[in-house]
Amino acid sequence: MSSEVTRAVRLQDGWLVQVDLPNTHPVSQKGRFLFEALPSPNFNERPAGVEVDSVVVHCISLPERNHDATYPVDLFLNRLNTEAHPEFAELQGLEVSSHFIIDRQGKVLQFVSCDKRAWHAGVSAAMGRENFNHFSIGIELIGDIYSTFEPAQYTSLGELLALLRGTYALKFIFAHSEIAPARKTDPGPFFLWESFRKPNSYAIQLA
Numbered sequence: 001m002s003s004e005v006t007r008a009v010r011l012q013d014g015w016l017v018q019v020d021l022p023n024t025h026p027v028s029q030k031g032r033f034l035f036e037a038l039p040s041p042n043f044n045e046r047p048a049g050v051e052v053d054s055v056v057v058h059c060i061s062l063p064e065r066n067h068d069a070t071y072p073v074d075l076f077l078n079r080l081n082t083e084a085h086p087e088f089a090e091l092q093g094l095e096v097s098s099h100f101i102i103d104r105q106g107k108v109l110q111f112v113s114c115d116k117r118a119w120h121a122g123v124s125a126a127m128g129r130e131n132f133n134h135f136s137i138g139i140e141l142i143g144d145i146y147s148t149f150e151p152a153q154y155t156s157l158g159e160l161l162a163l164l165r166g167t168y169a170l171k172f173i174f175a176h177s178e179i180a181p182a183r184k185t186d187p188g189p190f191f192l193w194e195s196f197r198k199p200n201s202y203a204i205q206l207a
């Protein structure tokens with residue numbers, strides 16, 4: 001890499017892409033997380049005219065409490081061997097996705113263009129609105145509701161949100177448990193909201 005450029009991340013058609021920016025560029029120090037595109041077939045179109053204004057934060061571990069990203073990735077790509085673990089039997093035939101997974105090292109894996117509708121929220125409602133998949137971006141952190149997340153995951157999440165806000169007018173950030181309280185508990189009590197939203201509010205506020 002030349003010392004005169006910084007490798008940075010940008011969005012193109014809703015996908016993360018790598019660009020080289022001059023070191024003199026005012027934002028060249030942002031958005032330098034590692035990422036990888038792993039296109040999932042599990043998506044469809046957002047409703048016409050919908051504004052993407054929300055983020056839904058999840059956590060995922062397969063089997064539960066295992067912090068390797070391999071099985072969640074396999075799940076989102078419809079290639080999970082459901083005989084690999086007894087817990088996986090109930091996942092047979094499930095077609096799900098999120099826009100992103102952030103692994104324990106802070107690497108960002110992208111499965112669906114943010115311009116498309118990923119299948120992460122399910123039956124959901126908050127603030128008088130339903131079906132959050134229509135207008136939200138889904139971000140899964142590898143982890144579980146029983147343990148803390150890694151600093152590298154928060155760093156990447158913050159940079160990813162800052163990047164997304166350059167393209168989408170994101171106003172709100174929700175826990176999956178807040179939009180589907182009867183069904184979901186993620187990302188759980190150990191997720192630290194302070195850097196991402198205003199106190200006692202769903203309004204995005206980045207540190």
Ligand SMILES: [Zn+2]
Nearest residue numbers: 058059176186
């Ligand atoms: Zn979830």
